[in-house]
Amino acid sequence: MTESGEWNALREQAETLAATLPPLLAASERLAAAVSLGVHGRRKSGMGETFWQFRRYRSEDPSTAVDWRQSAKSQHLFVREREWEASEAVWFWRDGSANMRFKSDFSTVTKIDRATVLALALGSLLVRGGERIGLFGDGRLPATGRIPLRRIAHALAELPPSHAALPPEAPIGKNAQFVWLSDFLSPLGEFESALRRLAHGGVAGHLVHIIDPAEEDFPFAGRTRFESASGSESELLGRAEIVQQPYRARFKAHNEAVSALARRLGWSYLAHRTDKRPETALVALYADLGGAHARLRIA
């Protein structure tokens, strides 16, 4: 009961969050011919039901494509072209490692909760836009509608958590988009190989870096024993305040390495602190996913 309550609470939170934005259409620059039908126009001619344009008949066009009614109005034959309507697949990956379950005194939510809320809010927006969404690694194909959204919410919030920090090796369709929410605290090498694997598969993606304020600011002083989230490692510092500056520098360098890697592979990168409002992150994500097209629509 409580777990399902938690699931519902998270979902409601996500819906509330998503309600502030219009439906999101994932921008897609790289399109292939063999994409599924979608419900919204791609602003170019293609398969669809909405009228797009008439053009002059070309020899390769089948005769059945001729719009006789239009052709009868003039000397030339015209072919009616419809707007190409297709939907985009968006995969989500939320880091479920123990590190993500951390919440310092300076924040009100754990990183994993914030990541889940962001993922679901984004998913909700995408579903309203008619896109197909899927949870990476759960063995299902992306689908559109409320039911996959509920399924994802269920998987993220209620099922026993997977402790995997990095996305597994799983088939992923070309030209899909990938949203990766994590604290990216895995060793850089492992992270890089996972990211390259995805990127080489032709996937465009977005990294959402969830950061607890304590991780960034290091507001500790005095004799302190730092323990890893799993409790297996610890480090005793006599005067924690002394290492504050070197630590901040190192943390910043780490983040820059992550974002540089993302940029090199053409992925977007977004850092989000859990003490900030999730709306800001969602708006930024919305812009990233929607591309110029979405930005236009927001404006």
Added chain:
Amino acid sequence: MSILSGLSFGAPWILAGLAILPAIYWLLRVTPPAPRRVVFPPLRLLLGLEAPQETPARTPLWLLALRLLAVALVIAALAAPSIGQSTKIGGTGPIVLFVDNDWAAAQGWKSRQAAISDTLADAAHADRPVAIVPTTSATAPVVSLFDAGEAERGARDLAPQSYLPNRMRAAAALSKTKFAATPEIFWLSDGLDYGDAQKVAETLSRIGHLKILSDAPGKGPLALKSQQSEPDGFLVTVVLASTEGAREGDVEAQGSHGEGLAAAHFKFVPGKDEATAKIVLPLEVRNEAERLAVINQDSAGTVRLLGAGARRRAVEIVSATNTENQQPLLSDVFYLSRALAPYADVRKGTIEDALARNVSVLALADIGNVSGADHDLVAQFVENGGVLLRFAGGRMTTNVDDLVPVKLRVGGRYLGGALAWAAPQHLAPFPDASPFRGLTIPPEVTVSRQVLAEPSVELGGHTWARLTDGTPLVTAAQRGKGWIVLFHVTASPAWSSLPLSGLYVDMLRRVLDLAGGARPSEMGTDAAAVFPPYATLDGFGQLVKPPSEAEPIRGSELSKLRASATHPAGLYGGEGAQIALNAASDDIVLTPMGDVGAESFAYSGVSALQLEAPLLALAIAILLVDMAISLRLRGFVAIPRNPFATRALLLLFCIPFVLPQPARADDAFDMKAALDTRLAYVITGLPDVDAISKEGLEGLGRALKARTSYEPQEPVGVDVAKDDLSFFPLLYWPMDPREQDLSPQAISRIADYMRNGGTILFDTRDLSLGAIEGADSPGEQTLRRLTAKLDMPPLQPVPSDHVLTKSFYLLQDFPGRWDGGKVWVEALPPPDPDAGPQPARGGDGVSPVIIGSNDWAAAWAVDSQDRPIAEVSPGGADQREMAYRFGINVVMYALTGNYKTDNVHAPALLERLGH
């Protein structure tokens, strides 16, 4: 320094433990405080960031000092420190407390108790057995050794006694006891030598190591030696044990409840051990005095009980002749007043004067016939408890009234005269029932002339004294509450030599005591007389019930009696004739105990203050503070960063100050409700309904103000579950299906309200709630739901002759916002067919409920500009007017009850009066 000088340790060697403090300091210094633990996911980034200037964390110096202080306190506490103990117990054997617990010790009993408890505390520490030997006890003390705890219980039972100690007996009992080791003997003395101090000290020194404690100089015991009755008070002598020092104080006369009547100051002149003080008391107050006591000296020895004999009676002497001025030595009055003056307040005058003065004893010398009005006055005086003392004389030989104890023969008899055969007679021993019993009869007293009593059967019972030939000399009889006593001789030596003897004085004194209510048979003081203990003094000089070992005093021992265990100081004898036995006898001499060859100390006066427990408590408190600080330092206890939490905490602290306010609010409500007669409505909890109720009653109130003499203040809403309903004659209660069910308490309050004369106007508001009228309407359903558990009277629609239709306006229908609904009231008794047609019927009291459905409040409701708020249907202005009229009738009905029925009967009543 004065505090430190009194500091001593029960186990000083433990203080050596303070030497480990530096070691503890070093240990605490090198042991760093435990780190606070923090879960930190990016631990990997932190690894290898070892700071160059890593220094071991140190416990802060002030925290170190706090901990060392706590340790030092614990060590000091374990050393059992105490402040204020002066004597030290040496040796290792058992401890014997040889305690003088006589009245002389009572004055400083607190210091003795302190000494005992100190010694017992030390004994408990050293685990040494203790024996407590009181020197003043009824029987020889039994010496037994107890541990300190049991001895403390024994010490609590130890109390000073009102007699003198028997130290030799106690010392002898002690010497018979076998001790395993040489005992340490502490003689807690009273500082007095009763002649045996040297011997006792020697005996005790033979048993063990003797140390004597005695009072500090200037604090020795006092005693009240004697008192002398003076005509205007008491002269008191105070004695002191030692002649050194200038002691002074106050001695007070106290009444039966210990209230001070008068006091006098005494001061010892250096070198003297006696001082006197004169307590001046007017006669009326003086007889109230029960005892004399030195103020602030709680001891039986500083108390003198006065007994019955010390009272002074007012005596009026009335003589037939007025010769005392010319020939005093032949005058009756002279001898009488000389004999009575030491013990009574004597005046000479007339009978009338005497009775006006409220005297106790009226002495008539040679008055044969009390005549006229005086006779009745005197008879009344005796009936009321006065003592009439009469003396024979020449006038009594011829004509005697009836105010005599026995019938007298006319004439008299001469003995030993020139013409008489018989020689003057001596007195025979007093009869058993005589109050004179116990007085010594001087052989030289002779009687040469007397009046004779008629022989009769009762004569023997009335005779208190007789001559050797058996003829009565003094007869007495009780009349009512008083006595008539007749001396068959003159008050002057004319007929006998009795007035010249001391016996005369003693006899008159006993007669005076009769005025105190004493029974003559109990006044005798001969050898056979028995005086049971009436109340005895404890050692502190308080009168208590006699202890079981107190024995009655025999008359024979009376004169030489001293207070003892069997006869403790106190009052003996029957009611009204008590003899006082005082702790300090009249010849007492207080001899200070000199040097008896033993170590001697003064009492310190206060008990030692044991510091062990307070020090330990302080150490624990410091350790608790230390724990809190440590937790804080390690980060376990966060200072609430959240302002809300801080506020919540503050709120928590404020709750006690906030809580009383609702009570005050209630008071305000009650005051408001009680000071004016107000219309009231029941708060349903539904804002819209309540608003209409309030506005409706306001509107009705305006109508009442404008049209009637009743000017209601603004209406109030009442919560039937909480508020006191008794202030309101009428409650308006609109029904709404949304209303909550009533709690059982609310039901019982409403029932009480209805039973005690309140009226509730239930408005089911049928048409305001929907289209259904009557029993199935939501309002009526609600009414049934709410009042299902109420004891509703039988109801009926308002009959046309009901007083409600006539109480102010004449009405037959009762429209409100709607018209046509029926109005129900308590069913009236059926009309009396014999009474004929009556214009109105009221029943007894007011109907507790009026139930209607016309939504009157809505019809009455007006806004601030007097504009109606709700539309009335179907009728317009007329209907609203009728609604107001109904409201006024209801209010008048609730306020005046069936008074209007009486009013409409007026013609019939007038007609009846006319008949």
